[in-house]
Amino acid sequence: MPNLKGVAASPGIALGPAFLYRPLEPRFExxxxxxxxxxxxxxxxxxxxxxxxxxxxHARTRKEAGSDLADIFEAHxxxxxxxxxxxxxxxxxxxxxxxxxAALSEVIDEYAATxxxxxxxxxxxxxxxxxxxxxxxxxxxxxxxxxxxxxxxxPVIVVAHDLTPSDTAQMNKxxxxxxxxxxxxxxxxxxxxxxMLGIPAVVGLGESVLSLxxxxxxxxxxxxxxxxxxxxxxxxxxxxxxxxxxxxxxKEAMRGAKRPAQTKDGHRVEVxxxxxxxxxxxxxxxxxxxxxxLLRTEFLFFDxxxxxxxxxxxxxxxxxxxxxxxRPLIIRTLDIGGDKQLPYLEIGEELxxxxxxxxxxxxxxxxxxxxxxLRALLRAAQGHNVKVMFPMIATLEELERAKEILHEAQGELxxxxxxxxxxxxxxxxxxxxxxxxxxxILAPEADFFSIGTNDLIQYTMACDRTNERxxxxxxxxxxxxxRLIKHTIDAAHQAGRWMGMCGEMAGDLEAIPILLGLGxxxxxxNAPAIPRAKAMIRSLSMDEAREIATQALSxxxxxxxxxxxxxxxxxxx
Amino acid sequence: xxxIALTIRHEVGLHARPAALFVKTANRCKSRITVExxxxxxxxxxxxxxxxxGVGQGAVVTIRAEGEDEMEAIExxxxxxxxxxxxxx
Numbered sequence: 001m002p003n004l005k006g007v008a009a010s011p012g013i014a015l016g017p018a019f020l021y022r023p024l025e026p027r028f029e030x031x032x033x034x035x036x037x038x039x040x041x042x043x044x045x046x047x048x049x050x051x052x053x054x055x056x057x058h059a060r061t062r063k064e065a066g067s068d069l070a071d072i073f074e075a076h077x078x079x080x081x082x083x084x085x086x087x088x089x090x091x092x093x094x095x096x097x098x099x100x101x102a103a104l105s106e107v108i109d110e111y112a113a114t115x116x117x118x119x120x121x122x123x124x125x126x127x128x129x130x131x132x133x134x135x136x137x138x139x140x141x142x143x144x145x146x147x148x149x150x151x152x153x154x155p156v157i158v159v160a161h162d163l164t165p166s167d168t169a170q171m172n173k174x175x176x177x178x179x180x181x182x183x184x185x186x187x188x189x190x191x192x193x194x195x196m197l198g199i200p201a202v203v204g205l206g207e208s209v210l211s212l213x214x215x216x217x218x219x220x221x222x223x224x225x226x227x228x229x230x231x232x233x234x235x236x237x238x239x240x241x242x243x244x245x246x247x248x249x250x251k252e253a254m255r256g257a258k259r260p261a262q263t264k265d266g267h268r269v270e271v272x273x274x275x276x277x278x279x280x281x282x283x284x285x286x287x288x289x290x291x292x293x294l295l296r297t298e299f300l301f302f303d304x305x306x307x308x309x310x311x312x313x314x315x316x317x318x319x320x321x322x323x324x325x326x327r328p329l330i331i332r333t334l335d336i337g338g339d340k341q342l343p344y345l346e347i348g349e350e351l352x353x354x355x356x357x358x359x360x361x362x363x364x365x366x367x368x369x370x371x372x373x374l375r376a377l378l379r380a381a382q383g384h385n386v387k388v389m390f391p392m393i394a395t396l397e398e399l400e401r402a403k404e405i406l407h408e409a410q411g412e413l414x415x416x417x418x419x420x421x422x423x424x425x426x427x428x429x430x431x432x433x434x435x436x437x438x439x440x441i442l443a444p445e446a447d448f449f450s451i452g453t454n455d456l457i458q459y460t461m462a463c464d465r466t467n468e469r470x471x472x473x474x475x476x477x478x479x480x481x482x483r484l485i486k487h488t489i490d491a492a493h494q495a496g497r498w499m500g501m502c503g504e505m506a507g508d509l510e511a512i513p514i515l516l517g518l519g520x521x522x523x524x525x526n527a528p529a530i531p532r533a534k535a536m537i538r539s540l541s542m543d544e545a546r547e548i549a550t551q552a553l554s555x556x557x558x559x560x561x562x563x564x565x566x567x568x569x570x571x572x573x
Numbered sequence: 574x575x576x577i578a579l580t581i582r583h584e585v586g587l588h589a590r591p592a593a594l595f596v597k598t599a600n601r602c603k604s605r606i607t608v609e610x611x612x613x614x615x616x617x618x619x620x621x622x623x624x625x626x627g628v629g630q631g632a633v634v635t636i637r638a639e640g641e642d643e644m645e646a647i648e649x650x651x652x653x654x655x656x657x658x659x660x661x662x
Contacts, residue, residue: 071590075620078593081600084619111621118627123588126624305589344585 008225010194014178019156108134204468253531257288293524317380359392381421443495453503517549587628604640
């Protein structure tokens with residue numbers, strides 16, 4: 001097998017044995033059996049083992065992730081005490097004289113199918129849990145390990161089709177050197193998790209990666225998006241050198257992390273963090289973040305069965321605001337849509353979820369949900385440097401309507417006598433080409449802007465960023481993207497507004513010189529990228545950056561732009 | 574036999590935490606307990622069976638208990654449902 005090329009999802013290089021994670025349906029044959037009592041005892045034994053495992057996972061999840069997530073496993077435990085399930089399987093074994101595996105999966109299928117057919121969305125979701133429990137007992141019956149990712153005992157590179165939050169919730173993260181997945185793009189769960197953990201990852205490698213063998217030596221280059229199989233001695237040596245350089249650069253950058261991002265000639269920009277919870281807010285400060293350019297609030301809404309209340313949202317936002325102190329904290333309102341389903345929100349299947357009913361569009365029609373979030377946000381903002389940002393704005397009318405609801409929320413809080421921020425800055429994300437081309441129209445209603453490159457690139461290039469076949473189109477340095485960004489920044493400055501960026505591109509060391517040269521005012525990125533980004537900015541003068549940008553804009557191809565920046569910045573940070 | 578009809582007010586219906594509490598409470602009693610919705614009657618001690626009723630917010634269920642502690646059983650389940658599964662503020 002030749003080397004594999006995928007999407008570079010998290011920078012750095014890792015070398016180690018492959019660990020194939022195959023959470024496949026356990027296989028078995030339906031068989032007639034002789035010893036009925038023995039078979040029933042075998043089934044009961046597997047149920048007991050499953051219960052012991054679940055009790056451990058429950059305790060661990062409660063400790064690590066809180067009771068909401070842990071409740072899922074408590075429900076799983078209850079299923080395994082359910083007389084209807086246990087008796088149903090026993091009866092089937094006794095009457096049909098079949099093996100426990102077959103009896104169990106038939107009973108599970110029946111319940112899962114009944115649940116999946118119900119009208120109530122909440123309960124329909126439980127079909128997944130029933131199947132999950134069924135699979136667990138089945139694995140115990142077959143003697144197949146159940147939690148391969150939690151029991152990792154030596155450092156490995158995890159290779160999988162794709163990883164879901166429930167796969168990684170159980171993962172022993174200290175033993176993971178890197179990730180390789182067949183599916184997924186730059187914002188898949190694996191990619192996001194890898195960047196959060198600072199572990200190299202290549203995603204979207206295609207199914208061929210799954211034909212690797214367990215224990216096979218591989219090298220994952222998450223900066224280039226390449227996986228090398230059986231790297232020879234020369235490659236390993238060069239890897240070690242690169243790794244040493246990467247580490248050295250990282251350490252040097254860390255030393256300067258807290259210093260301001262100021263160019264050689266004294267031009268100052270803001271380098272801030274994209275965060276998702278209180279913990280990541282603290283981590284961001286360690287990496288030298290000067291504030292938060294994007295607080296994703298979706299995390300509050302995932303992995304739970306009911307909508308988070310105003311009080312719950314308030315205390316989370318408040319806790320983060322307190323960590324940030326006087327530093328700016330930009331809170332983005334709920335950005336959710338058909339590609340991420342919530343059990344308590346009927347979004348429905350959409351043909352094109354990325355072009356569908358999502359983000360601000362959804363919030364403007366679910367006014368109660370939106371207003372609850374705005375109320376929590378306004379209350380948390382009181383006495384802090386909090387700003388609100390609306391995602392996916394395409395028209396002036398949307399922005400006006402969103403602000404109207406914000407003002408209603410302010411009015412309500414005033415009337416109720418609750419403390420709130422009365423003058424809050426309102427910004428929008430520039431994610432749609434429509435917004436990017438109409439900055440001058442939106443500027444009178446917006447105090448600031450932030451380019452969300454992940455979506456802006458996807459919409460400009462008309463490529464689904466999760467479709468790995470199209471990964472060649474998802475190119476931040478494409479001339480069309482650079483022109484659009486230049487136009488956006490210029491238009492904002494003309495209107496007297498500052499322009500930030502909170503997509504992946506803002507932390508891309510090869511994009512930073514161009515963005516700086518184009519006049520970007522604020523760079524918001526994942527915290528681990530901050531030290532090196534600041535070091536890069538400090539190594540340049542504005543004249544240099546402008547020259548890099550001007551030349552880049554005259555080029556016709558993305559790889560040409562990338563090589564141009566590379567040659568310019570070589571050895572600079 | 575004791576019987577009572579109750580309205581489920583909880584926003585998720587008889588599901589997740591409420592369903593778990595309901596089944597756990599039923600399991601503490603010795604009586605045979607059933608719960609019925611729209612003519613479908615199932616074992617109240619079986620979480621899967623209770624879930625398959627698909628009891629959403631605002632649905633009315635009939636609970637029946639038969640056995641030595643049938644009075645206590647009905648009272649315990651009534652209290653649980655009336656307190657909105659302990660979430661009443």
